Amino acid sequence: MPKITVNGKQVSVDAEADMPLLWVLREKLGLTGSKYGCGIGICGACTVMVDGQAVRSCVVPLSSLSETTPIVTIEGLSSDNNHPLQQAWKQLDVPQCGYCQPGMIMSAVALLKDNPNPSDDDIDAGVTNICRCGTFNRVRAGIHLAAQIGKRGRSE
Amino acid sequence: MSKQRINVSRREFLIQSAAVGAGLSLGLYLPGCSDNAAPKPAPLSESGIPEVNAWVVIEPDDTVIIRIARSEMGQGTLTGLAQMVAEELECDWSKVRTEYPTPGQSLQRDRVWGSFSTGGSQGIRGSHLYVRKGGAVAREMLIQAAAEQWQVAADECIAKNSVITHTPSGQTTTFGKVASAAAELFPPEHVDLKDPKDWQLIGKPVKRLDTDDKLNGKQVFGADLVLPDMLNADIKACPVFGGKVKSFDASKVSAMPGVRKVVKVNDDAVAVIADTWWHAHQALNALPITWDKGDNANVSSASIDAMLNEGLQAKKAFLGNENGNARKAMQDAAKVVEATYHYPYQNHATMEPMNATARWTPERCEVWCPTQNGEAALEAAAEAAGLPINKCEVYKIHLGGGFGRRGAFHDFVTQAVAIAKQMPGTPVKLLWSREEDMQHGHYHPITKCKLTGGLDKNGELQSLHVRISGQSILAGVNPNWMDNGVDMFTFQGMLPGEEHGISYSVPNLLVEHAMRNPPVPPGFWRGVNINQNAIYMECFIDELAHAAGQDPLAFRRKLMKDHPKNLAVLNAVAEKAGWGTDAGEGIFRGLAVCNAFAAYVAACAEVSVNSDGQIKIHRIVAATDPGYAVNPQQIEAQVEGSFVFGLSALLYGECTIKNGGVEQTNFNNYPSMLMKEMPKVEVIVMPSGGFWGGIGEPTVAVAAPAVLNAIYAATGKRIRQIPLKHVDLKATA
Numbered sequence: 001m002p003k004i005t006v007n008g009k010q011v012s013v014d015a016e017a018d019m020p021l022l023w024v025l026r027e028k029l030g031l032t033g034s035k036y037g038c039g040i041g042i043c044g045a046c047t048v049m050v051d052g053q054a055v056r057s058c059v060v061p062l063s064s065l066s067e068t069t070p071i072v073t074i075e076g077l078s079s080d081n082n083h084p085l086q087q088a089w090k091q092l093d094v095p096q097c098g099y100c101q102p103g104m105i106m107s108a109v110a111l112l113k114d115n116p117n118p119s120d121d122d123i124d125a126g127v128t129n130i131c132r133c134g135t136f137n138r139v140r141a142g143i144h145l146a147a148q149i150g151k152r153g154r155s156e
Numbered sequence: 157m158s159k160q161r162i163n164v165s166r167r168e169f170l171i172q173s174a175a176v177g178a179g180l181s182l183g184l185y186l187p188g189c190s191d192n193a194a195p196k197p198a199p200l201s202e203s204g205i206p207e208v209n210a211w212v213v214i215e216p217d218d219t220v221i222i223r224i225a226r227s228e229m230g231q232g233t234l235t236g237l238a239q240m241v242a243e244e245l246e247c248d249w250s251k252v253r254t255e256y257p258t259p260g261q262s263l264q265r266d267r268v269w270g271s272f273s274t275g276g277s278q279g280i281r282g283s284h285l286y287v288r289k290g291g292a293v294a295r296e297m298l299i300q301a302a303a304e305q306w307q308v309a310a311d312e313c314i315a316k317n318s319v320i321t322h323t324p325s326g327q328t329t330t331f332g333k334v335a336s337a338a339a340e341l342f343p344p345e346h347v348d349l350k351d352p353k354d355w356q357l358i359g360k361p362v363k364r365l366d367t368d369d370k371l372n373g374k375q376v377f378g379a380d381l382v383l384p385d386m387l388n389a390d391i392k393a394c395p396v397f398g399g400k401v402k403s404f405d406a407s408k409v410s411a412m413p414g415v416r417k418v419v420k421v422n423d424d425a426v427a428v429i430a431d432t433w434w435h436a437h438q439a440l441n442a443l444p445i446t447w448d449k450g451d452n453a454n455v456s457s458a459s460i461d462a463m464l465n466e467g468l469q470a471k472k473a474f475l476g477n478e479n480g481n482a483r484k485a486m487q488d489a490a491k492v493v494e495a496t497y498h499y500p501y502q503n504h505a506t507m508e509p510m511n512a513t514a515r516w517t518p519e520r521c522e523v524w525c526p527t528q529n530g531e532a533a534l535e536a537a538a539e540a541a542g543l544p545i546n547k548c549e550v551y552k553i554h555l556g557g558g559f560g561r562r563g564a565f566h567d568f569v570t571q572a573v574a575i576a577k578q579m580p581g582t583p584v585k586l587l588w589s590r591e592e593d594m595q596h597g598h599y600h601p602i603t604k605c606k607l608t609g610g611l612d613k614n615g616e617l618q619s620l621h622v623r624i625s626g627q628s629i630l631a632g633v634n635p636n637w638m639d640n641g642v643d644m645f646t647f648q649g650m651l652p653g654e655e656h657g658i659s660y661s662v663p664n665l666l667v668e669h670a671m672r673n674p675p676v677p678p679g680f681w682r683g684v685n686i687n688q689n690a691i692y693m694e695c696f697i698d699e700l701a702h703a704a705g706q707d708p709l710a711f712r713r714k715l716m717k718d719h720p721k722n723l724a725v726l727n728a729v730a731e732k733a734g735w736g737t738d739a740g741e742g743i744f745r746g747l748a749v750c751n752a753f754a755a756y757v758a759a760c761a762e763v764s765v766n767s768d769g770q771i772k773i774h775r776i777v778a779a780t781d782p783g784y785a786v787n788p789q790q791i792e793a794q795v796e797g798s799f800v801f802g803l804s805a806l807l808y809g810e811c812t813i814k815n816g817g818v819e820q821t822n823f824n825n826y827p828s829m830l831m832k833e834m835p836k837v838e839v840i841v842m843p844s845g846g847f848w849g850g851i852g853e854p855t856v857a858v859a860a861p862a863v864l865n866a867i868y869a870a871t872g873k874r875i876r877q878i879p880l881k882h883v884d885l886k887a888t889a
Contacts, residue, residue, distance in 0.1 A: 020434070023432065023433070027388075028432075036587070037590065039822075043507070073373065074372060093367060095367055095370040097558075098377075099377055099507040099557060100507050101370050128831070129831075130830065132505060132506060133230040133797045134798065135797065135800075137836070138793065139831065
């Protein structure tokens with residue numbers, strides 16, 4: 001049985017090799033925070049971190065993951081909503097319906113990991129998720145705010 | 157407005173709640189009058205605590221649970237409604253939680269929560285009176301209970317922040333301590349609602365109540381629901397509208413992993429039921445299905461366009477608005493301007509595709525689903541289940557977007573129940589693929605519009621003739637909602653009055669609709685008909701201003717003397733944007749204004765177009781006057797979001813028809829705008845009081861015309877057909 005490492009825990013998965021990571025997470029591991037939006041790697045609602053990179057998990061087959069490849073989903077971001085992005089999102093009331101937000105946040109996590117102080121252009125390039133409610137401007141403000149919160153956290 | 161005295165009669169409440177949903181209301185029976193003596197003991201809340209009244213439950217630890225009948229789909233209504241109940245309840249806002257009553261409970265209790273319909277920007281404006289009353293009644297009952305315990309007069313006691321104080325003696329208690337006693341009391345005969353000037357919580361930009369779980373994956377959407385022993389289904393309906401299933405070969409997929417059953421669903425769809433949705437999806441894609449394509453297999457965008465063109469010229473049309481004699485006045489005009497505009501089919505494309513989970517037995521049917529109208533979902537469930545409505549129940553779940561798709565139509569519920577009936581006792585979750593969602597929508601209707609304007613020798617607009625040709629939503633959704641065959645909603649934003657009124661007074665006006673209904677199902681799509689009508693009206697007014705050699709703002713102002721609220725929002729955006737001043741190198745401005753859903757909105761867009769024809773929308777200033785602003789920061793969020801919806805429609809939104817079905821399949825060929833295209837949006841919330849206007853929809857409509865008018869200012873090119881992805885704006889083009 002294939003094994004993968006999700007949010008720090010190695011788990012066995014009873015699934016075919018071609019099952020996309022998104023459906024492994026949702027239907028085999030009960031991690032439904034990552035959403036199905038398009039199934040073709042465009043909308044970004046399924047975004048998770050794989051080996052430190054933001055990926056569209058709906059187009060990542062289980063077979064492409066090793067036992068030790070670290071996978072982080074929205075459920076693994078923090079235990080108490082205390083990640084800088086979660087704090088910023090809360091402070092600015094970013095989500096509307098909220099369906100795209102786990103993917104949006106995970107894209108932002110990847111962006112901030114490589115670029116702790118992104119410009120608007122960096123955010124435009126790094127966050128390509130679709131939001132139909134229209135939270136983009138608060139997402140942008142949220143990333144800037146999270147960058148500040150992260151900076152404070154690092155200097156403490 | 158001063159204090160309002162409100163009688164707490166059930167009859168009055170019912171009539172009112174029935175009336176507010178008029179446009180979208182259901183044929184549900186309205187039970188007769190029941191008196192104030194609610195059945196005792198009082199019903200329990202989800203947590204087993206007796207309610208104070210239908211709207212309010214107070215737990216012993218002072219937690220306040222406020223019941224919300226309308227649906228939360230991102231628009232913030234849940235928080236706004238709770239604010240209104242809490243305003244009158246005088247409770248501690250930090251202790252407020254919410255819960256959804258079920259539509260089945262509501263029916264059992266004579267529809268005590270009023271309408272569940274969450275469309276037409278009605279969530280707040282349609283229920284403000286009775287939810288505030290609900291809070292006030294509960295407050296009075298809590299005070300009464302405290303007064304009885306203290307053996308003092310209730311009018312010597314006040315409630316504030318969940319604490320009741322007997323003013324003469326200074327003794328205090330909390331809501332939580334007297335709630336169970338209050339639950340035993342009869343409601344007061346009447347209550348006074350606060351004067352708006354005394355509101356403490358209404359009007360405050362408090363944070364949403366539903367954010368935390370949206371930040372960590374805990375929020376359960378319909379697509380996420382898991383029930384014990386649940387199976388999953390994926391579905392394909394005939395890709396041709398009106399077509400049916402001819403045959404399918406289940407044996408080809410029955411041995412695939414996880415597959416439990418392949419079922420026909422009604423007469424037009426096939427579903428695979430499997431252990432996981434992924435397995436159901438894989439098997440469905442491998443399933444050979446033969447379709448009976450029916451009568452519409454030759455319908456195409458071109459054939460629909462021909463229908464609409466005929467309607468533009470047709471002799472007969474329905475009348476929407478008229479004053480003076482536009483046709484005659486046109487003959488006397490010094491200059492006649494004429495233009496024809498076009499608005500395409502568009503999909504709602506909610507981020508969460510349609511879904512519902514159903515469990516059916518011969519005795520009972522239960523459905524869990526994201527819905528904009530729990531009562532309509534319940535009706536659909538009962539009909540599909542073949543059971544009386546009191547043997548059915550619907551449990552509402554937060555929506556991953558609604559935009560009108562999940563309100564008037566519960567095709568996904570009907571299907572889920574039809575599937576569950578073939579698997580009795582087992583819950584089955586039906587989730588549509590994005591492809592199914594894209595091709596089986598209830599689309600923004602298609603229309604064309606020919607506008608003719610007559611200017612006199614001074615460049616004053618003397619006559620305006622608007623001929624709309626195209627699809628009626630009401631004819632497609634429910635012809636009973638029409639007025640003698642006329643769909644007055646088609647004229648949204650061009651009507652007399654202040655609900656969906658025209659912004660201009662023109663001495664000779666004629667607005668008419670040649671109804672042409674192609675066989676593509678139309679639906680209410682965030683904003684509804686104001687989306688196309690605001691483009692038609694606002695871009696054409698801009699054309700007329702330029703034809704008259706006048707500034708578009710000055711030209712509008714002259715026509716808006718009798719429309720002070722429309723004028724006020726227009727002036728507000730013009731002033732803040734700096735209309736008439738330099739917008740910056742290569743940047744040009746465009747305006748739009750409208751009245752829809754009883755609110756007044758305007759936008760000024762700042763746009764540049766480079767020599768490659770690339771459009772950049774730099775900044776939008778938007779103003780909205782909704783009468784009362786319950787939560788200004790959520791209004792700002794709705795206004796910002798409205799531009800994403802409206803600009804996505806302008807830039808990309810188009811469903812084309814080929815062989816009787818929609819050609820687009822997913823976000824690769826039906827794109828939605830991205831962060832990099834999002835302009836800065838500055839929102840002016842300017843509630844002028846005295847009326848209640850909607851928030852979620854009106855602003856969508858001003859996005860496109862403001863940008864189109866700015867593009868004209870930038871390029872001299874008048875775009876009359878959207879989306880812009882088809883338009884070449886290169887300098888040499």
